Amino acid sequence: MQTQKLSTLEKVGFGAGDMALNVVISSMMLIITIFYTDIYGLKTSDLALLFMLVKFIGAMSDFATGQLTDSFLSRWGRYRPWLLFLAVPYGLSVFFVFTTPDWNYDAKLVWAYSTYIVMTLMTSGVGVSYISLPSALTADPQERLSANGYRLFLAKIGAFMVTIVVPILAERWGHGNPAAGYQAAMALMALLGTVLFLFCFFTTTERVVYKVARQPLGEQIAVLAKNDQWLYLAGACVTGTIGYVIRGSVAAYYAKYYLHGDTGVVSAFLSTGVAAAIIAMVISTWVTKFYCKVKLFRYTQLIVAVLSVLIYFLVKPGDTMLAFVLYFALSLIVDLHAPVFWSAIAETIDYGQLKTGKRVSGFAFGGISIAQKVGMGIAGGMIGVLLTYFQYQPNQEQTPLALQGIALMLSVIPGFFHFLMGALMFKYRISDEYYSTVKEDLRASQVAAG
Template identity: 25%
Template sequence: MTSAQRKMRLSYMASEIAGQLIFCVISFYILKFYTDVYGLSAAAAGTILLLARCIDAFDAPLWGILFEKTHSRWGKSRPWFLWLCVPFAIFGVLTFVTPGLSGTAKIAYAGATYVVTSILYTGINTPVTSILAALTPDAHERVVLTSFRMFGSKFAVLFVNLSVLPLVSFLGHGDDRKGFMVVMPFYAIGTVVLYLLAFRNLREVVYERRQRLSVRESVQALRNNAPWAIIFLSSLFFWIAFIARISSAPYFFEYVMHRADLTSTANSLDFVSLGSILFLPWLCQRMSKRNVWAFGLAGSAIAQLIVFVGVHAHSVSVVLDGWVVGFLASGLAMAIPFSILSDSVDYGEWKSGVRAAGFLTAIGAAFCLKAGSGLGGALPAWILASMGYVPNVAQGARSIFGIELACIWLPALAYALAIVPVVFYLRYELMEPMIQRDLEERRRTAALVSESL
């Protein structure tokens, strides 16, 4: 590995850590924060999470179109790290501020801050994925870069889960409202610093026609782009499953396992997924990416069954075993789509002549992540509300069943559904070498024509 490669890989990893410092707190703890700290009903909290996802149905494509129209001396994706890091950090803090409001005003404030943070996260996280296609044309190096990105993600998740609740308790002196308001600015500062580091060090080097794509041209890159459609469908179900599992974990460990102290420990086990992510390039050289992807999703579903066995055996160790297996498997299932989205960008260019990395990434990655996160948070909240959940009291049999349904069976079903489209991916994976050769020839021809004019 050369010094330039090392710098690029570490800087790409930093861009992922930057976003996770805030988004991880939201993904893991916003539902519990809304119901048990800020005092919203579970139904209202679920509605807020879904509202943000409905807005994402519009803002993700708009961001994608905006990215395609971006041409600056820094490239198409890279400048957004500079432009959006401070607004995203500010609204990430405001999401956990609890002003003395009541009734509709209280719900409106929570909804507004969460929605704006969500919109800004789409704007700043999408370039983390879209820039991959511009950093290198090499498919294997893209897998390596994705592994570094996932390492950064898991490192950030571990750091947040080990630190956020203890810091909230310590700095809030038992007042969680105060604790979140004090802790979140520290994470926000880290977010800004790391995004600026990525902006400084990353470079977009893959040749691209300097043109501002119209909406019609951007949409054309979706037409008959079967590998992108497969990624979209599978990723949507994956994120519903993953977020449902982690957002309902605080309720699960407090009320089902009667071990609220294990919430941070269990969610911190996400770090073990590095064990699978570090082997991702090696695995993808020895078997198809389709098979690695399907194996990760199947393992994630099986892990939910292990958790179920642990619950009914009254065994904390078996439950945690299921948690570990789930994170190990989901590491593969999470990383592969981020890597192969760049391949779907190449496929779209090969098929239609339009290279719409920003647009395809905004919908294929950012929208799936945000829509899945919203549904993965909203569905458990609505399940809890329908089963009679009341915060901070002993739960009855009906609400306990609701928590199990939200934390075990909803994710298991979504993981299983995510496998279905993956089955059809191998055909397009086998076409990648031929597509790369054709695109390289087209780019050489275009460069020669440009020089002759």
């Protein structure tokens, strides 16, 4: 019988996949907005529609990918082949997004739409397959949680590289041309992402092969709609993603304009948040060994809401040291729930199978990715609208209204969505003890069915 234990190499290889994925995720959350406004030259009023439309397309693409993975099975497994075949197209798409053509504004807007859409489609292909992979690696929930700890740790390392390396390399390699500098720096990140996805493919094994019955789309939606725990998790994903994206997208603006920082300060501020998140992955893996993971999820998000309000009222323009300390604390606490969230998806699938008698796997994972895209789309639209409302003007001294808006977008506004996320998780009840019961009941029903 094949062991359900994962080797350290396999956990690292699995984590490398999320590191590759974070080349895009971190860039989209921390760099793309300020890149588009301050370097590429897009108007803030155009950002809202761009972000919302692209994320809508991404949500549909995630949905389609989820359907494909349910109906696809090869000698390499159900999910890993997508990482192999899409690694290079994924890397190329990232490179083109950060390429700034010397064209007129309308042509550049078309290029931004086209490249962003292609990258979103490639990210769906690798992303949905990757987040579905833990359910196939092992049936052991503790091994899944451990693997997700590696995954999220390495994901934050990838984010750390993007935040600290890209701005500095862009300045050095650009030689006074920021657009050329970002193109070169992101080319390096794109190459890294391609190599890491290939490494993930070659070091992991799909041990668990679920039989997924062919179900009409309407029936799958109906089955998933009866899975109340998955619905709460999806709702938490939407609200949490809105908070993450708004805060992450405005962090560079906050460091540059509110704290009056240069490129080094911007890089350090972004990296401080990522470094705190890396530490959070280690702490979370340790804490969940003796403290309820669901309670950890709930209360950390409520604490984040409180910290967000404190940042807004305590940090004044140019108050760099206090801003760094509070931002570190917030970034540490907000990510303590992350390993719990990603391991919980597989558990809600088992719960749903027990409750309804039908298993919806790829669609369930794809649905979480859709929830992420919905959150990103809403957040992207809000960012464009808010920057326009607060009268932000790129590359110049900001008005008091713009500074207040930037401060709100880093603190109170995302904090409200984290409060909603924590509140939703009071409805979620699949603890480790409860999940053990679910597994036993599933096993018994399978034995009874022959």
